Amino acid sequence: MKTLVSSLRSLVLFTALLGLGYPLLVTTLAQLAFPLQANGSLVGAPDKPEGSLLIGQDWPSPPWFQGRPSATGGQPYNPQASGGSNLSPHGQALADRRSAAEASWKARAADAGQSDAVPEALLSASGSGLDPDLDLQATLWQVPLVAHVLQTDAALLEQLVRSLAVHPAWPWDPDSFVNLLKLNRALAQILAKA
Numbered sequence: 001m002k003t004l005v006s007s008l009r010s011l012v013l014f015t016a017l018l019g020l021g022y023p024l025l026v027t028t029l030a031q032l033a034f035p036l037q038a039n040g041s042l043v044g045a046p047d048k049p050e051g052s053l054l055i056g057q058d059w060p061s062p063p064w065f066q067g068r069p070s071a072t073g074g075q076p077y078n079p080q081a082s083g084g085s086n087l088s089p090h091g092q093a094l095a096d097r098r099s100a101a102e103a104s105w106k107a108r109a110a111d112a113g114q115s116d117a118v119p120e121a122l123l124s125a126s127g128s129g130l131d132p133d134l135d136l137q138a139t140l141w142q143v144p145l146v147a148h149v150l151q152t153d154a155a156l157l158e159q160l161v162r163s164l165a166v167h168p169a170w171p172w173d174p175d176s177f178v179n180l181l182k183l184n185r186a187l188a189q190i191l192a193k194a
Helices: 002-033 092-112 136-141 143-150 154-164 180-193
Strands: 042-045 048-052 133-135 177-179
Touching: 042 180, 048 180, 092 143, 133 136, 136 143, 136 154, 136 177, 143 154, 154 177, 154 180, 177 180
Parallel strands: none
Antiparallel strands: 042 048, 133 177
């Protein structure tokens, strides 16, 4: 009986400590030190967020800058379906998907007078299928396309893209990239003022 009482006492103590106390402490510290990240890095009004800085989203085209293709199946950029497509790099399904994406981009580029090759980042999904960022070169490649649709100065858009670029701090960091939610929100603010 003594062992049973001791076991129940330990159960109650550790449930309170590790099941309630520790999560409450960690949540409180996260809210105080990193409120944006602790709440999903949501951007926009609290009652109507525009998106998360950590999860890519489907941008209606045109006039917005587009990200990498989503590999999340039927609904693009679905965070509940995160993961790669598991398509073979030598398989026909991946080749067909890549060819369709390339043809679509080339058609848009031809309308804008863009003749450079489509960057690989715009043709292949990331490992998670939810990448919110796009490398700087692929973003800059889209500048003439977006400028053509908006009938605006490409130099102004290029300056906007470069001002929002995140550059590597260390040699092992990835290439410079741009968060597309930040970029498209900044573009929307410019369009609203025009």
